[in-house]
Amino acid sequence: MRDPVRVTAALLAGCALALAGCTADPPEPPDPAPTEPDDGRTAAEEPVRDYLDAMRVKDVEQGRAQLCPATQEIFDASATGPGGDFAERFTVPRTQVVDTRPVTVGFEVTATVTVAVADATTDVELVFTVTPTGEDGWCIHDETSSSPAADSTEQPADESGGPPADESASVSAD
Template structure:
């Protein structure tokens, strides 16, 4: 009986996660809608990812929740409003974003990772943090699929030897 329950829990977990993957912000993104979307050019990903994240950073500075939501993939939009304006959300009322810049954009499979540096002021004190945004292609458009603390160090300029080599 315990084995049957475990299998049922596993099946339910897989079915619960399937809509997220099929929504265009997961590992099955490339399989959804093949043929219906224009084929992206290889160089458009970094540019589109940078545009989406910059728009999100601008929305944070302006405290525009609607403009921030617009940059997100559909699965993230559902929980965004409450989380974004909560005590630790990107659009919380008790702090202001005094500076935000993109420091690196790089490919992560079919997605793009955009590293940022954000300075937040709370009660007159400023603190900087790094946030990594993952930007994916969903329904023919680029959108922010994930946000997490951290980021990549900027890549060295072209022609500069990589110190890790």
């Protein structure tokens, strides 16, 4: 027969150990999975977002401020012209950055811009090349349209026979 004192002591010791596990501080949760390091994408998108906002409200100076200095002269000559991003003949009701990818000189930031002339609207894809300024900032070095005019059936045409709205002047410092 077992010694009742020993059995009781063993049971009490087991209960004490079990209770100690329940009252101890819970283990620290594991650190969240590491996120992808910011390689500059977010910062490179900022001047593009600011430029797109400037297009929407037709703020030429704000748009110009997002460009690299070598690009500003070209911008000044074409921004408000018939095919320019700030032309009065069309509005820009919506814009959206849709892709950012690294390139040799910085990043290419692709945006979809909805352009409206009278009752016609079309989506235009603009590709901005954004380069570092050397001051922990970024500026737009180049802008091109990757939306061929012939692909859209709702293409707003310029009444003067000029280019459609998505043929915005390419701004480049090349």
